[in-house]
Amino acid sequence: MKKKLITVLTTVTMLSAILSACGGNKNEAAPSTSPSPSPSESSSPSPSDTPSSPAAVERFDVSLRHIQVGELQRFRKAILDEVVKKSEAEVPGAKFEMDAIEDSFNRWTKLPAEMAAGNPPKIFDLFGGPAEGQKYARANKLLDLTPILDELGIKDKFTDYSTFVVDGKVYGLPIGAGSEGWFYxxxxxxxxxxxxxxxxDELEAAFETLKGKGITPIAMGSQAAWVPFMLINTLISRYAGPDIQAGVADGSRKMTEPEVVAAFAKYGEWVKKGYFTKGELGIDYTGQTNEFIAGKAGFLFDGTWRISTFNEDGTGKALHGKVGYFAMPAVSGGKGDQTAVNYNQNNGYGFSSDVNDNEKAAIKAFIKNLYSEEYQARGFKEDGVLPSMKVDPAKLTSDNPIMSEVLASNAAAGTVFPHFDSLVPGPVNGEFEKQIQNLIAGKASPEKAADEIQKVMDSELAALK
Incomplete structure (x- = not known):
């Protein structure tokens, strides 16, 4: 039976019952019932009876690495700031030292170097899967969160944290979920x-019409290869079927299959026809978004987390009420379910295994505050982030027309598929990104790109035997 993605609301409720409210414990001293001594019975207090000032609490720092950088991320950053403030108030002496770093640099350069040196931050942005979360967990670099989740009573509140699990233990927590599709x-x-x-066919006809009018059809910034990777990932699923990613990861499918090559060829065709932003390899993700905001492009392929950009108070408020969304259309002759949508919840937070009792207490407070129904609902309403936890459907209402189109798109999906980087080892993902940029630059044919990726995949699979 196909995994039916009815809506975000059913996605977060079909796995278990509605999240129950959980009240905190408050310890209040009971009033004394013993009579007060009369003045004649009182005596001068001894030194040991004299009230003393509370002992000073020594400050300790907890390093926190996050990727909420720039105006595009300001809603998520505001939520993070609130969580940090709450956590500091709950743990005497705790001071979170915030470190903001761009996503790709943290993921592929900074954090791997820190892990190798044995000095990662205490809390850090982390992706699940064999290339990162599971790899670091197997190397004993990550804190086992299972006891903390049990203590807080939230272990069963998540819809899926499987990409952060190793040998039944949880080593990271997804902050939210997202789909990817076309904004226009x-x-x-x-x-x-x-x-x-x-x-x-209609989509390509639209591209051709816009190009003929001197309007860029697709805003694209490929300086970081993960950005065009989103679109190629979906094209491959349309041509080769929604099970292609898992198949390549376990060795039952190949990147060199004709349908995969056809997807690369289609992307290369769009590059040659000039459908993407001119000079895309020199434009970053923010630049891509800004081009769309400025009204210089008709379409933008991005994640649903971009919805908040077009709110009345978003950086793209000039387009408020003027943006729509739809999933990738079906490919004639494509394999498998052509209604399938990308759906991921692999990005979240991990925690260093090298922590003392004070730092662990701060981590526990951070998890308790961030991974709550309140902030899951706020992330949905304020930032367009789909929940990674089971939340009362009544708290997931939205009058945002773009979100309504996302929910309708997901409701029409017969199944879902993940992103390659959540399933394959790091070297395979790195080769994939390299070949994407080679394809865009005209340095690799579709066949060559697919072949080079498969070679690295074969090598990784052989190493596991």
Whole structure:
């Protein structure tokens, strides 16, 4: 039976009952019932009876690495700041030292170097899967969170943290979930008599119309390869079927299959036809978003976390009420379920295994405060982040029209598929990103790109035998 993704609301409720409210313990001293001594019975207090000032609490620092950098991330950063403030108030002496770093640099350069040297931050942004979360856990670099989750009573509140699990123990927690699809500028489409595309042919016809009018069809910044990777990941699933990622990861499928090569060829065709931003390899993710915000491109392929950008108080408020969303259309002749959508919850927080009792207490407070129904609901409403925990459906309402289209898109999906980087080892992901940029630069053919990725995958699979 296909895994039916009804809506975000059913996604977070179909696995268990609604999240129950959990009250905190308050210890209050009971009033004394013994009579007060009369003045004649009182005597001068001895030195040992004299009230003393509370003992000073010595400050200790807890390093916290996050990727909420820049204006595009300000809603998530605001939530993080609140959580830190609450946690500091609950743990005497605790002071969280915030360290903001760009996502890709943290993920592929900074954190791996710190792990190798044995000095990662105490709390840090972490991706699950064999390339990162599970790899660090097997190397004993991550704190086993299982006892903490049991103590807090939230172990069963998550919808899926499987990419952070090793040997039944939990080593990281996803902060939210997201789908990926097409955002579009409704004013641009309307001005050029373009209907919202329902097929790949209609989508490509829209690209051609915009290009003919001197408008960039697709805003794209490929300086960091994970950005175009999102689109290629979905194209591959449309051509080769939604089970291709898992198949390549376990060796039952190959990147060199004709359908995978066809997906690479389609992307290469769009590059050659000039559908993407000119000079995309020199443009970063923020630049890509800014181009779309400025009304210079008709379409943007991105994650649903981008929704908040187009709110009335978002950085893209100029497009408020002028942006729509739809999933990748079906590919004629494509394998498998053509309604499938990308759905991931692999990004979250990990914690160093090298912590003392004070630091562990601060970590426990951080987890208790951040991974709560309150902030899951706020992340959904304020930042367009789909929940990674089971939340009361009544708290997941939204009057945002883009979110409504996302929910409708997900409701129409017969199944879901993940992103390759959540399933494959780091060297495979690195080769994939390298070949994406080679394809864009005209340095690799679709066949060559697929072949080089498969070679690294074969090598990694052989090493596991």
């Amino acid at each position: 500028n409704s004013d641009i489409l309307k001005a050029n008599n373009i209907e919202v595309p329902k097929t790949l």
